[in-house]
Structures are given as C-alpha cells and as structure tokens.
Amino acid sequence: MLFNSIDFALFLPIVFVLYWFLVNKHLRLQNSLIVFASYVFYGFWDWRFLFLILFSTIVDYSVGIGLQHTPDKSKRKLLLLASILVNLGFLGFFKYYNFFLDNFVDAFTFFGYKISSTSLNIILPVGISFYTFQTLSYTIDVYRRNLTACKDFIAFSAFVSFFPQLVAGPIERATRLLPQFYTHREFNFSKAVDGMRQILWGLFKKVVIADNCAEFANLIFENYSTYGGSTLILGALFFTFQIYGDFSGYSDIAIGTARLFGFDLMRNFAFPYFSRDIAEFWRRWHISLSTWFRDYLYIPLGGSRGSSWVKIRNVFIIFVVSGFWHGANWTFIVWGALNAIYILPLVLLKSNRNNLETVAAGKLFPKLREVFAILLTFSLTVFAWIFFRAENVEHAFSYIENLFTHSVFSIPEIEGKAKAYTTLLLITFLLIIEWIGRDQQHALEKMRLLKRRTIRWSAYVFIVLLIYFMGNFSESIEFIYFQF
Secondary structure, eight states: OOTTSHHHHHHHHHHHHIIIIISTTOHHHHHHHHHHHHHHHHHHHHGGGHHHHHHHHHHHHHHHHHHHHOOOHHHHHHHHHHHHHHHHHHHHHHHHHHHHHHHHHHHHHHTTOOOOOOOOOOOOOTTHHHHHHHHHHHHHHHHTTSSOOOOOHHHHHHHHHOGGGTTTOOOOOHHHHGGGGTSOOOOOHHHHHHHHHHHHHHHIIIIIIIHHHHHHHHHHHHTGGGSOHHHHHHHHHHHHHHHHHHHHHHHHHHHHHHHHTTOOOOOOOSOGGGOSSHHHHHHHSSHHHHHHHIIIIITTTTTTOSOHHHHHHHHHHHHHHHHHHHOSSHHHHHHHHHHHHHHHHHHHTTOTTSOOSOTTTTOSSOOHHHHHHHHHHHHHHHHHHHHHHSSSHHHHHHHHHHHSSGGGGSOOOOSSHHHHHHHHHHHHHHHHHHHHTTTSSSTTGGGGGOOOHHHHHHHHHHHHHHHHHHOOOOTTOOOGGGGO
16 A cells, blocks of 8 residues: 555544544554554555565564573574574565576576576565564564563564554664553644644655656656766756655655654654765665664674774675665665765774764854765765666666766756756755754654744645645556565
8 A cells, every 4th residue: 555545545544543532542452453454554565465474473473482581592593593584584585586596597607507597476575675674673682682572462563564664664673663562652632743744745755756756767767878968967866856755755654654643663864965975874864774784784793893994894795785685686786885985985084973963053054065065975876876776787887878978068858848847846845845944853843833823834735735736646656665
C-alpha cells in the first residue's frame, strides 16, 4: 500500500478510529491491532511475503529468548549466528542471488571458460532490507546485553511489522522503539497535529517534488545521448531532488503517521543538502542507516582509531557495504566507493566532525564561506547520484562523458520546457521552506510558533492546493526505496 494512494487515505482513518476509540483501554489489543493493520498494509503489495515477515519474527523472537536465558558464551554466539544467517540468508537470496550468479559466470567467461547458469525470476520483497536490519539490531543488542529480550510476542511482532516504517524505514533500533510497545499510550493532540504537519510536507515532497522531477530525470537519463551537457546537468539535478523528495518525503509521512498513534520514530533526514562537507551530509542523510552501519559495523571494525591504513580500510568497507545494501548492481558499489573517496581526506585530517551545528544557526543568511562549502558539497553529491541513477556503470560513464563537453555551456533543451521550469520553481520553494525550518525536526514544525491561526491555516491550504494542482499522481511512480 502506497502512502500517496486512495487505499491509504481510507486505511489510515479507519485504523486511527479503531485504535483510539475501540481498543484504547487495552495495550495488548492496541498492539494486536497494529500487527493486523501492518499485515494488511504489507499484504496489499503481495500477501505471500507475509509468511517471510512472520518467519523472521518467530526466529528473532525465539533467538532473543534463548540469548536472554543462555549464559554460555559459545551457545550465545551460535544463537546470534543463527539469527544473522537466517536474516542475511533471506536478504542474500532474494536480493543478490542473480547478481552473484551472473558475475560468477562473467568471471569464468573472461578467462575463457564457458559455464551454464540459470537465473531465477525472483521477486524482491518490498522493504526486506529495512525490516531485516531492524530485527538484526534486536538480536545483536540482546546478545550485547544492551537490551532485555522481549517476552511479549504480540509486542515484538508489532515492533517488526509496524506499518508506518515497515517498507522504507526509518530503520528503528529495538532499544528505542520496542519499549514504546510496552507502555500505555494516550492520545496527544499537539503531537498528532504536528504529525499531520509532517505528513503534509512529506506528501508535498513526494507528489509535487519527487514525482515531477522523476518525469524529467527518467526522460534525460534514458535518452542521454541525444542531449547536450547542460541538459544532462539538469537531469542530474532533477534526480538529486527526486531521490531526496521521494525518500525524505516517505520518512516524513512515516514519522508523522507514527505520531498519530503515539509513537516517536527517529529522525531520518536533517536537511542534508545544506551540508558544508560530505561528513556532515552523511550525518544528515538516511540517518537510521548510516548510524546502523556506524554502530554495528564501523565501530566494531575499529572505527577511526588506529593507523591511517585501518581508517582507510574501515571507511571503504562501510561505504561499499552501504552501497551494496542499496542494490545488486555495480553502480551502487561505485557510488559507495566514490563517497568513501570524498570523505577520506576529512577522516584522515580529523576534520570530519567540524560541522556539527546547524548551518548559520540563528541567522537568516549564511556566510559567503558557508555558501561555497554548501555548493561544493552539493555538487559532489549530485555527481555521485549519477552512478546511483544509472542502469549500469557503462551508462554512468557515458552520461558523464557526454556531460563534460562544450555543450555544457548551452541553454538546456528538453521536452515540456514549461513544466520543467515550473518544477525548478517548486524546488526553489522547497529549499526556501526547508532553509527557514532547518533548525527544527521537520520543515513545517515552526508553524506551531505562529500565533495567528489565519496565517498558519493559509499556509496549510496553500500547500494542499500545490499538492492538488501541481502533484503528479501517476501510479507508475513508486517510492524509489521500495526497490531496496
């Protein structure tokens, strides 16, 4: 079920009413309703994969109980290994089987050996990368004694399948989200209103920004050989805002929806395109994934401690693995390696934590030095996104080769020029609103500070009208991160 669908527009109020008016007195019934609603939500895509979520839930619930009651270190390691193998085994089969098989065959062909292979027509379960990492965080934290194992199967099932963030995150830690299913929840009007604000802005970013940008990004990337360099730059820019509007928009809707039900999900985006260096960008982009890799991979490897070689190794491992997490394609690996190259000088010079505060905090305009830093970081990010968007590595290099020609100085030519320029104006509106709200949890949070109700509601109505008149409601444009 898509957040920007009629199905969800009907589903959400029904669940909301049942949750707060029918089962609000009973915590276990509330959690049971969440499990049922979550399975309905996911089953709209393909009900067969509900068994996959259920099996993963049963395995990790049982492993957690075993880890809690087993003092023997070797047995505890075996239990943790079982959880890792089951979760990563499913992920590896559904997401990477054909990738490894095809590259294995290509390697033998390169050396003159021909072998036959059979690729399977495997359907990638929506959200498998997200809920797999979420359940892994649970078993790892129980193994580390950072968390007591959950004995309530309903609460644990609700944690694994919680529908707002089930298919595209944020990837919640069990230490943070699971205890919220143990606690009685009461309706909080101000929290619900703020959740609605965040949902509204998320919908704007998805259907107005991301889906309009997708139309032109797809056109330019699919026909790149027929366009000049300036148009290719425009294509890369459109994809840059497509992926941001799409993914951060989903996160906003997910976090806002969770707040309607009394839950607090972690922030997943913190206005990353205002970053002053790549290290700051990765502290602000897909925060739930980057912190997951930091805590469960980077730090156990040694982090930034040790020799320069260890630092270089660890940075490349975390970024290449992060790239591979996104998809079974060499483009994602190159994208990850490129970001590792970007960030390495900062790590080696120990300047990767220079920009921890909000840019131009308390001011309307940034300093000239900050403007240049933001533009440089943004340009590097846009360039890296070309690899992320390309169909394959050859496509990416061809796109870049065509970009860096004398035609880069020409006026962009594209079909639907008027709509393209309108989309650029909408992007400008997005940047202005997010710049104003950059010191808040989400762009519209400052609206609560406006004392005059007429101004607040005028702003809300204006955004609703933009969504209605300027939104792209094509059913063919799904959330990008569903494929991951």
